[in-house]
Amino acid sequence: MQKHNQKEHLYKLLVIGDLGVGKTSIIKRYVHQNFSPHYRATIGVDFALKVLSWDAETVVRLQLWDIAGQERFGNMTRVYYREAMGAFIVFDVTRPATFEAVTKWKEDLDSKLVLPNGKPVPTVLLANKCDQGIDVLMNNGIKMDQFCKENGFVGWFETSAKEDININEASRCLVKHIIASESDPVQSIEPDIIKPHLNSSKAVSCSACFKS
Amino acid sequence: VKRYIRKGIPNEHRAVIWMIVSGAQTNMEQNSGYYHRLLEGEKNDKLVEAIKTDMNRTFPDNVKFRKTADPCLQHMLYNVLVAYGHHNKEVGYCQGMNFIAGYLILITKSEEESFWLLDALIGRILPDYYSPAMLGLKTDQEVLGELVKMKVPAVAELMERHGVMWTLVVSRWFICLFIDILPVETVLRIWDCLFYEGSKIIFRVALTLIKQHQAFILEATNFPDICDKFKQITKGTLVTECHSFMQKIFRDPGSLSMATINKLRETCRDKVLSQG
Numbered sequence: 001m002q003k004h005n006q007k008e009h010l011y012k013l014l015v016i017g018d019l020g021v022g023k024t025s026i027i028k029r030y031v032h033q034n035f036s037p038h039y040r041a042t043i044g045v046d047f048a049l050k051v052l053s054w055d056a057e058t059v060v061r062l063q064l065w066d067i068a069g070q071e072r073f074g075n076m077t078r079v080y081y082r083e084a085m086g087a088f089i090v091f092d093v094t095r096p097a098t099f100e101a102v103t104k105w106k107e108d109l110d111s112k113l114v115l116p117n118g119k120p121v122p123t124v125l126l127a128n129k130c131d132q133g134i135d136v137l138m139n140n141g142i143k144m145d146q147f148c149k150e151n152g153f154v155g156w157f158e159t160s161a162k163e164d165i166n167i168n169e170a171s172r173c174l175v176k177h178i179i180a181s182e183s184d185p186v187q188s189i190e191p192d193i194i195k196p197h198l199n200s201s202k203a204v205s206c207s208a209c210f211k212s
Numbered sequence: 213v214k215r216y217i218r219k220g221i222p223n224e225h226r227a228v229i230w231m232i233v234s235g236a237q238t239n240m241e242q243n244s245g246y247y248h249r250l251l252e253g254e255k256n257d258k259l260v261e262a263i264k265t266d267m268n269r270t271f272p273d274n275v276k277f278r279k280t281a282d283p284c285l286q287h288m289l290y291n292v293l294v295a296y297g298h299h300n301k302e303v304g305y306c307q308g309m310n311f312i313a314g315y316l317i318l319i320t321k322s323e324e325e326s327f328w329l330l331d332a333l334i335g336r337i338l339p340d341y342y343s344p345a346m347l348g349l350k351t352d353q354e355v356l357g358e359l360v361k362m363k364v365p366a367v368a369e370l371m372e373r374h375g376v377m378w379t380l381v382v383s384r385w386f387i388c389l390f391i392d393i394l395p396v397e398t399v400l401r402i403w404d405c406l407f408y409e410g411s412k413i414i415f416r417v418a419l420t421l422i423k424q425h426q427a428f429i430l431e432a433t434n435f436p437d438i439c440d441k442f443k444q445i446t447k448g449t450l451v452t453e454c455h456s457f458m459q460k461i462f463r464d465p466g467s468l469s470m471a472t473i474n475k476l477r478e479t480c481r482d483k484v485l486s487q488g
Contacts, residue, residue: 019307020265038272040392041307044383047439063436070262070307072344079377097261 017090019069025161122177125156236328306342308387354480381442398454419465
């Protein structure tokens with residue numbers, strides 16, 4: 001039944017991060033509700049579509065771009081990033097180097113892509129493979145909250161594609177921020193955006209997205 | 213010899229013929245012991261780490277590539293890639309090479325021969341696809357775009373209208389040389405020609421896939437649709453019947469001289485470079 005005033009949003013989302021952190025697995029879990037330990041390395045880029053009934057009036061179509069993690073493919077990412085509305089940056093909690101690369105991915109993203117209002121695209125950080133029990137950094141959540149604020153993430157989640165943990169939640173968090181950023185063009189004329197070093201008090205995410 | 217190779221090398225002779233026509237045999241004989249010295253030498257940790265990450269992600273469905281297999285092709289694959297990364301430091305390791313080396317190991321069943329065949333492909337037969345700048349890859353994607361403009365203009369027009377960059381739909385064709393895109397037997401037949409006739413064959417295959425499915429591709433009405441169509445056209449009877457497919461690739465795209473390709477490569481390379 002076609003509702004008269006139903007709104008439809010189409011968002012392109014990027015899924016990026018170092019190689020082998022589980023980007024493809026997260027997307028397959030989210031879109032196809034399954035998991036295999038036998039996914040092959042992604043070459044170039046792959047796509048998947050997910051349709052969400054956001055609320056009674058809104059349908060959200062997500063176009064998920066699964067981008068190969070090896071640095072040299074990054075040469076082509078400017079093309080892939082174009083017109084994206086949000087991003088997940090993924091790391092593997094069992095491999096510290098993949099967390100260290102997170103800021104590099106975020107900087108790369110922000111340097112290649114800004115929203116029409118000049119702001120960075122909403123980005124959620126995913127600490128994947130949390131089922132492995134080898135947490136290299138989760139000594140406490142507060143540090144991660146701090147890390148996210150300092151680096152401009154709108155939220156973070158411990159995820160497991162294998163055990164289906166927090167992937168839907170992370171996606172809802174990201175979509176919520178995208179919708180908010182879309183309906184808030186006024187922000188672009190607020191004065192503090194020309195002083196980005198002061199933005200930590202203002203560019204705050206909804207705290208509901210942070211784990212307590 | 214060309215006709216014989218285009219008709220397909222019998223599998224039991226494949227390794228030998230590939231080795232001879234590619235020059236890998238000569239290189240191996242002139243550099244006796246080199247491969248083993250590479251494996252014994254000092255290793256670059258970062259390179260080794262990247263290769264290790266892909267070990268369980270190379271042909272995971274093939275039991276011969278499981279960690280526990282005997283003989284352990286995964287271990288052979290690891291050695292070939294590590295040796296190659298230290299031999300060709302400029303390229304190091306690029307994802308995609310794992311699949312190519314895997315096929316070479318399946319055919320030759322020899323690490324050393326696979327190493328020299330990989331060197332023939334990456335060092336001589338293919339343009340610079342795998343180095344960090346991937347300039348040869350970006351160039352050849354553009355070259356394909358130009359060839360499609362000439363030979364299948366309606367598809368080129370569709371791509372342009374919807375803003376679909378060629379790299380989005382064909383980068384895997386070039387990087388993986390059709391592995392996991394076309395059926396195994398078809399890939400091997402293509403490689404027979406690749407080793408003997410060179411990289412031009414890749415354009416012939418790509419153009420045939422596009423031309424044969426022109427009407428199907430043109431049904432697409434939006435961006436994701438187009439991407440999906442390009443996944444579909446690598447399936448079906450056209451590609452599973454590898455004998456008739458091989459005949460088609462030499463007939464369908466029409467004439468395709470190396471001079472044309474070289475000229476296009478030159479102009480496209482300049483274009484890619486100017487885009488930064």
